[in-house]
Amino acid sequence: MSRKKTVWRLGVALLVILAIAGQTALFAAGAGEERAYPSRAINYVIPFDAGGQSDITAQYQRAGLERAFGVDVVIRHQPGAGGALAWADLARSRADGYTIAGNNIPHIIIQPLVRENAGYATEDLRPVYLFQTTPIGLAVAANSPHNTLADLIEYARANPGRVTVSGSGTHSGHHLAILQLEYLSDADFTYIPATGAAPSVTNFLGGHTEAILANSDDLVQHQQAMKILAIGTTERFHALSDVPTFMEQGYDFTAGIDRGVTVAKDTPEDVVRAIERAFDTVSRDPEFVAEMEALGFEMHQIGADEYAAYIERKQREIITVLTELGEL
Numbered sequence: 001m002s003r004k005k006t007v008w009r010l011g012v013a014l015l016v017i018l019a020i021a022g023q024t025a026l027f028a029a030g031a032g033e034e035r036a037y038p039s040r041a042i043n044y045v046i047p048f049d050a051g052g053q054s055d056i057t058a059q060y061q062r063a064g065l066e067r068a069f070g071v072d073v074v075i076r077h078q079p080g081a082g083g084a085l086a087w088a089d090l091a092r093s094r095a096d097g098y099t100i101a102g103n104n105i106p107h108i109i110i111q112p113l114v115r116e117n118a119g120y121a122t123e124d125l126r127p128v129y130l131f132q133t134t135p136i137g138l139a140v141a142a143n144s145p146h147n148t149l150a151d152l153i154e155y156a157r158a159n160p161g162r163v164t165v166s167g168s169g170t171h172s173g174h175h176l177a178i179l180q181l182e183y184l185s186d187a188d189f190t191y192i193p194a195t196g197a198a199p200s201v202t203n204f205l206g207g208h209t210e211a212i213l214a215n216s217d218d219l220v221q222h223q224q225a226m227k228i229l230a231i232g233t234t235e236r237f238h239a240l241s242d243v244p245t246f247m248e249q250g251y252d253f254t255a256g257i258d259r260g261v262t263v264a265k266d267t268p269e270d271v272v273r274a275i276e277r278a279f280d281t282v283s284r285d286p287e288f289v290a291e292m293e294a295l296g297f298e299m300h301q302i303g304a305d306e307y308a309a310y311i312e313r314k315q316r317e318i319i320t321v322l323t324e325l326g327e328l
Helices: 003-035 053-069 081-092 107-114 149-158 173-185 197-205 216-221 269-283 286-295 304-324
Strands: 042-046 073-077 099-105 125-141 164-168 190-194 211-215 226-231 256-264 298-302
Touching: 042 053, 042 081, 053 073, 053 099, 053 125, 053 216, 053 256, 053 269, 053 286, 081 099, 081 107, 081 125, 081 256, 099 107, 099 125, 107 304, 125 149, 125 173, 125 216, 125 269, 125 304, 149 173, 149 226, 164 173, 164 197, 173 190, 173 211, 173 304, 190 197, 197 211, 211 216, 216 226, 216 286, 256 269, 256 304, 269 286, 269 298, 269 304, 286 298, 298 304
Parallel strands: 042 073, 042 099, 164 190, 164 211
Antiparallel strands: 099 256, 125 211, 125 226, 125 256, 125 298
C-alpha cells in the first residue's frame, strides 16, 4: 500500500474517532442538562381568574422565584370547576416539575369528593409548599340595614332564600362556609358562585348580591365599602381587629383558604425538593412577608412533608363535615 493511501486512511479513521467522541460528549452534556433541574422555563398555573388572591400572590412571588430557580417563571391562568380543571390537567401532565400549580385548600380536597368525575383525586398530586392563608369573612354593603350577623341571620330565617351571597366557586372554601353557616343558624341563603375571588367581589360591589363571603385581603382593601359582620378565625384577625369571629357570635366553625403549590404525583424527589427550597426562600424574605401581611394575608413556611400530612388531616376533617351537612 502506498504511503499516500495509508496517510489518507489514517486521516479518515481519526476523523471518525473524533466524530464519535464528539457525539458521545454532546450526548453526555445533553443528558446532564436534562438531569439538572431546572434548565428551562417553569409554568406556574393559577387555577382561577386573574386578579384573585392566588394570582396576586404569584405575581409578588415571581421575581424571587426566578432568582431562586435561575430560569423564567411563566404565570398562566386556567380557571374552571373550582380549580378542578387545572388540577386534572396537572395530574395527567409529565411529572418533571416544569409545570406547577396553585394548591388551594379546601377546594383541591372537596372537588373530587363531590364531583362524579373531577378528573383527578387529591392523592394524584404531590403537595410541595404551603405559604399562605386568607381567613374568610362575611360582609354586607355599607348602606345595608343589617348591622350585625344576628340581624342578617334573623332576616334570612324570616325570608328564606332572599339574601344572596357572593362567593368564589362551587364546592370551594366559600361554598363550604355558607353551608356551615346555614346548618348552624337554620337560615336559608342563596349562594351565587363566581369563577374566582375577583369577579365575586366585583359582583358584590356592583350591587348584584346582598352579602359576600370574601377573603381577608379583599375585606381589608374594600372595608370602607362594606360592613364586615364576622371573620372565620379562632381569634380576631390582626388586620381587622374590630371584627368579631363567627365563634364569638355562637357559630362554632372557622373558614379560610390555604394556598401553596403542588406538582404531579410521580415528580422526582430531587425536583420536589428544589421547588420546595425555592418557595421557602421566597416565603422567608422579610420584604415579601411584609408586603403580603400589609395586603391582609397570613403567611406560613411549611415544607412538602408537613404540608402532605396537613392535607391528609384536612381531608379527614372535610369528609366528616360534608357528611354531617348531607353533601356526601
